[in-house]
Amino acid sequence: xxxxxxxxxxxxxxxxxxxxxxxxxxxxxxxxxxxxxxxxxxxxxxxxxxxxxxxxxxxxxxxxxxxxxxxxxxxxxxxxxxxxxxxxxxxxxxxxxxxxxxxxxxxxxxxxxxxxxxxxxxxxxxxxxxxxxxxxxxxxxxxxxxxxxxxxxxxxxxxxxxxxxxxxxxxxxxxxxxxxxxxxxxxxxxxxxxxxxxxxxxxxxxxxxxxxxxxxxxxxxxxxxxxxxxxxxxxxxxxxxxxxxxxxxxxxxxxxxxxxx
Ligand SMILES: NC(=O)c1ccc[n+]([C@@H]2O[C@H](COP(=O)([O-])OP(=O)(O)OC[C@H]3O[C@@H](n4cnc5c(N)ncnc54)[C@H](OP(=O)(O)O)[C@@H]3O)[C@@H](O)[C@H]2O)c1
Numbered sequence: 553x554x555x556x557x558x559x560x561x562x563x564x565x566x567x568x569x570x571x572x573x574x575x576x577x578x579x580x581x582x583x584x585x586x587x588x589x590x591x592x593x594x595x596x597x598x599x600x601x602x603x604x605x606x607x608x609x610x611x612x613x614x615x616x617x618x619x620x621x622x623x624x625x626x627x628x629x630x631x632x633x634x635x636x637x638x639x640x641x642x643x644x645x646x647x648x649x650x651x652x653x654x655x656x657x658x659x660x661x662x663x664x665x666x667x668x669x670x671x672x673x674x675x676x677x678x679x680x681x682x683x684x685x686x687x688x689x690x691x692x693x694x695x696x697x698x699x700x701x702x703x704x705x706x707x708x709x710x711x712x713x714x715x716x717x718x719x720x721x722x723x724x725x726x727x728x729x730x731x732x733x734x735x736x737x738x739x740x741x742x743x744x745x746x747x748x749x750x751x752x753x754x755x756x757x758x759x760x761x762x763x764x765x766x767x768x769x770x771x772x773x774x775x776x777x778x779x780x781x782x783x784x785x786x787x788x789x790x791x792x793x794x795x796x797x798x799x800x801x802x803x804x805x806x807x808x809x810x811x812x813x
Pocket of ligand 1: 578655704748749750754
């Protein structure tokens with residue numbers, strides 16, 4: 553395969569591990585990666601949503617042997633080590649790690665957040681991605697190379713009311729991406745995506761009572777879908793992005809470039 557790979561199946565023969573891959577953006581990424589030829593290991597906390605995700609992906613025509621799941625938590629060191637080991641054991645490699653799982657237990661001003669909510673948020677959203685990268689590096693990436701993708705947020709760049717601590721963690725993830733791109737080069741590329749508002753369970757409170765009004769504020773006139781993020785993820789994790797590292801690609805329908813009123 554050349555640097556770009558087969559354009560019809562640019563992830564053929566690669567193995568991807570997607571945290572939080574059972575729903576929303578993670579499911580969109582898992583499904584598209586599988587459609588593009590990758591083996592995919594999906595990790596999240598709840599088995600019912602994992603089995604449903606595997607059913608959805610295989611019903612789309614993907615070889616059932618190319619999709620597996622494991623129950624695990626994004627902030628668990630043991631789950632990071634064991635999930636990476638399972639991917640390598642099951643598929644023979646771990647070429648792509650997508651750190652997608654995140655949590656947001658607190659909505660409100662920074663002056664009101666308590667220690668346990670603050671620790672929980674950063675434990676899952678910032679320490680978690682680093683710990684999974686450490687596991688993947690130790691067990692596979694250091695010797696074989698590959699690609700890491702961290703899912704950040706426009707809240708890591710913009711100032712969004714109520715999302716200050718979540719956004720602080722997501723800003724940290726953008727810096728973590730740059731730092732690790734330097735530390736893990738030349739074998740491993742590390743990039744991030746900052747999604748804008750995507751219609752998923754996590755963001756439901758923001759869009760379910762007023763989607764049309766929100767869409768009208770977006771330059772591209774609609775909310776995002778998991779597929780919008782998955783397409784960008786496929787590019788960053790494929791050979792087409794062989795000379796791209798340390799970058800955060802904003803995929804937000806123009807949210808960050810809308811006119812200020
Ligand atoms: N939706 C948006 O508008 C938006 C915007 C910007 C950035 N993002 C980012 O995009 C990513 C995905 O968000 P989403 O909207 O797709 O969320 P979602 O629809 O709520 O899905 C979250 C996924 O992560 C899993 N998960 C949650 N907590 C976990 C944990 N501690 N350990 C392991 N798995 C966990 C969930 O499955 P289980 O419940 O089975 O664990 C589920 O598969 C996150 O990093 C989020 O910050 C989202």
